Amino acid sequence: MSDDIKKMIIEYVKKEYLDEDSDMEVKEDTKLISSGIVDSFSMVSLKTYLEKKFSIKLPDEDATPEAFDSVNNIIELIRKFGAKV
Amino acid sequence: MSNIGSYEERYKNFDWKISEQELEFGKNGQHNIGYYCSDRICEKGLGSKLALIWEGFTGEVKKYTYDDVRAYSNTTAKFLQDQGVKPGERVCLFMDKIPELYICFLGILKMGGIAQPLFSAFGEESLITRLDDAKTKAVLTTRKHAGKVRRIRKDLPELATIIIVDADDKPLNPGEVAFGMEKLPRVEKFDIFKAERETPSVLHYTSGTTGKPKGAQHVHNSLVGQYLTSKWVLDLKADDIYWCTADPGWVTGTSYGIIGPWSNGVTQVVLDAGFSAQNWYAFIERMKVTMWYSAPTAIRMLMKEGFDAVKKHDLSSLRHLASVGEPLNAEAVLWSEKAFGQPFYDTFWQTETGAMMICNYPGMKVKPGSMGKPFPGITATVVNPKTFEPVDKPGTVGLIAFRPGWPSMMRAYWNNQETYDGKFKNGWYLSGDRSSIDADGYYWFVGRDDDVINTAGHLVGPFEIESALLEHPAVAESAAVGKPDPLNMEVVKAFIALKPGFEPSSDLEMEIMNFIRKKLSPLAMPQEIEFMASMPKTRSGKIMRRMLRAKEWGEEIGDISTLEND
Numbered sequence: 001m002s003d004d005i006k007k008m009i010i011e012y013v014k015k016e017y018l019d020e021d022s023d024m025e026v027k028e029d030t031k032l033i034s035s036g037i038v039d040s041f042s043m044v045s046l047k048t049y050l051e052k053k054f055s056i057k058l059p060d061e062d063a064t065p066e067a068f069d070s071v072n073n074i075i076e077l078i079r080k081f082g083a084k085v
Numbered sequence: 086m087s088n089i090g091s092y093e094e095r096y097k098n099f100d101w102k103i104s105e106q107e108l109e110f111g112k113n114g115q116h117n118i119g120y121y122c123s124d125r126i127c128e129k130g131l132g133s134k135l136a137l138i139w140e141g142f143t144g145e146v147k148k149y150t151y152d153d154v155r156a157y158s159n160t161t162a163k164f165l166q167d168q169g170v171k172p173g174e175r176v177c178l179f180m181d182k183i184p185e186l187y188i189c190f191l192g193i194l195k196m197g198g199i200a201q202p203l204f205s206a207f208g209e210e211s212l213i214t215r216l217d218d219a220k221t222k223a224v225l226t227t228r229k230h231a232g233k234v235r236r237i238r239k240d241l242p243e244l245a246t247i248i249i250v251d252a253d254d255k256p257l258n259p260g261e262v263a264f265g266m267e268k269l270p271r272v273e274k275f276d277i278f279k280a281e282r283e284t285p286s287v288l289h290y291t292s293g294t295t296g297k298p299k300g301a302q303h304v305h306n307s308l309v310g311q312y313l314t315s316k317w318v319l320d321l322k323a324d325d326i327y328w329c330t331a332d333p334g335w336v337t338g339t340s341y342g343i344i345g346p347w348s349n350g351v352t353q354v355v356l357d358a359g360f361s362a363q364n365w366y367a368f369i370e371r372m373k374v375t376m377w378y379s380a381p382t383a384i385r386m387l388m389k390e391g392f393d394a395v396k397k398h399d400l401s402s403l404r405h406l407a408s409v410g411e412p413l414n415a416e417a418v419l420w421s422e423k424a425f426g427q428p429f430y431d432t433f434w435q436t437e438t439g440a441m442m443i444c445n446y447p448g449m450k451v452k453p454g455s456m457g458k459p460f461p462g463i464t465a466t467v468v469n470p471k472t473f474e475p476v477d478k479p480g481t482v483g484l485i486a487f488r489p490g491w492p493s494m495m496r497a498y499w500n501n502q503e504t505y506d507g508k509f510k511n512g513w514y515l516s517g518d519r520s521s522i523d524a525d526g527y528y529w530f531v532g533r534d535d536d537v538i539n540t541a542g543h544l545v546g547p548f549e550i551e552s553a554l555l556e557h558p559a560v561a562e563s564a565a566v567g568k569p570d571p572l573n574m575e576v577v578k579a580f581i582a583l584k585p586g587f588e589p590s591s592d593l594e595m596e597i598m599n600f601i602r603k604k605l606s607p608l609a610m611p612q613e614i615e616f617m618a619s620m621p622k623t624r625s626g627k628i629m630r631r632m633l634r635a636k637e638w639g640e641e642i643g644d645i646s647t648l649e650n651d
Binding site: 016019020021022024031033034035036038039040041042044045048049052061064065066069 | 142181206229230232233235357358360361362363386389390540541591592594595598599602603607608610612
């Protein structure tokens with residue numbers, strides 16, 4: 001289950017945040033924020049996607065760059081706020 | 086003792102010749118910024134001093150001495166010449182904060198080109214607008230960002246060459262060329278283009294309320310202002326380790342992320358990584374940063390992480406802090422005093438002014454929340470928005486205006502004389518910002534005088550967003566406004582009326598957000614979308630954007646007598 005969710009988030013990140021010509025690999029521990037793949041403004045759209053997909057609410061104070069910095073971190077965050085993953 | 090000493094004395098007895106004499110500006114007929122930021126520092130015997138310590142997000146570190154910067158910028162300049170780039174032609178830098186961005190900038194200037202840095206997160210629409218307007222001849226970019234340039238190339242007939250600075254073994258397309266700045270033989274001697282004071286140097290695009298973004302064109306004479314403001318406001322000294330967090334895709338990143346520190350012969354550090362409080366504090370500790378120039382949004386993001394995050398690091402190397410981009414709220418100044426033992430000194434200036442204009446200075450009393458006072462040599466005032474006469478009563482709000490003639494002032498909006506001329510009224514340059522002046526001569530920011538959105542210190546034009554929104558198949562009408570935001574000062578909010586057959590939904594909302602993010606940039610992406618059955622319009626059919634904005638800010642909506650519908 002968790003692996004499927006990871007794959008789904010990775011695919012979303014690749015589709016939405018990488019250039020269509022990019023050959024960059026994204027794995028579950030790839031740095032998303034520190035590497036600049038997702039910037040602090042784009043974090044808002046990623047947060048909206050997660051909230052919608054998992055029917056949860058992520059409080060702003062918990063939606064930190066660290067919490068979004070890898071797919072693994074994201075899984076931990078959405079789990080904390082009730083996502084069944 | 087600070088470099089500026091007594092602000093009052095400096096203001097009373099000032100002449101820009103102080104800067105010119107220290108720089109020996111014009112020695113041997115040379116005014117080229119590229120020379121003053123590299124060769125001249127080496128001639129002073131500082132060739133082996135570190136100019137740049139760069140750190141990537143993986144922790145990789147690269148170091149460059151002033152002699153390296155001199156030689157690699159020569160290498161760049163020669164390469165561009167060999168590619169057929171001529172003096173006066175525009176060369177775009179479109180890449181992340183990698184060493185090539187900083188050093189190639191000087192290389193472009195050294196061969197007489199006009200450097201046109203663009204923010205690497207720009208989407209294709211933002212890129213094409215700016216490259217088409219400037220008739221850019223060459224783009225220096227990386228594999229990561231080349232795709233965007235390739236996809237719009239067919240619409241840019243003037244673009245002769247795409248230069249990839251980190252090419253691998255994969256074959257390039259026709260009209261593309263690889264450039265390994267450090268792989269090619271170092272060019273030790275280069276005949277630097279003899280720039281006059283008024284020779285064009287840098288083209289930075291900035292947004293307005295209406296029309297396309299405007300290219301603020303600067304000249305090599307700007308160095309006179311950038312050098313001295315770096316020395317007196319940022320208080321840069323020989324032993325400093327300086328960190329400017331701005332991206333050179335924006336004016337702060339070139340005026341004070343390249344020209345200011347390097348013309349002062351200072352060592353600067355660059356962190357090419359996304360924001361995180363822990364990473365930033367660890368970087369300051371690791372690099373022993375002494376002078377830190379950042380932005381209010383970043384400071385507020387640090388505040389959000391609290392004092393505990395600060396206490397985990399030894400930040401005792403910091404001796405002076407400054408901030409730019411948006412008003413620095415009093416709360417942030419007070420927090421900084423508690424967190425770092427000193428306040429952030431706010432500075433105010435614009436893409437068009439090229440250098441700092443109204444600032445807080447080391448040694449001058451800081452009034453938390455105030456913009457400070459005009460830099461010596463700058464004649465500033467606040468004018469009545471109707472008569473353009475200076476207001477004389479302290480506390481009266483008006484338009485911030487400057488008497489033209491300071492060294493770093495833009496000389497034109499590229500291809501846009503009419504808009505440029507419109508910036509001057511009654512002998513004053515109008516900044517487009519509103520403030521008041523108190524009885525002690527301190528300026529207090531109030532807000533913009535137009536609909537331009539200031540988000541995290543970057544200006545975003547509503548017209549650009551609205552035009553891009555209309556390209557989405559579901560959007561019939563739109564208005565983009567700035568909405569108050571505790572972190573970014575403002576964020577973009579879009580009001581949208583849908584075409585028949587489309588219904589509001591959270592899926593559509595997210596689709597439109599991502600559509601704008603990719604087309605324009607993450608800064609322009611609406612962080613909130615409100616669907617409306619129809620937009621409020623004047624009887625002549627113009628969408629009343631200001632009314633929607635006023636609603637977001639809880640302000641008086643004003644005269645709605647010309648309103649067509651509810």
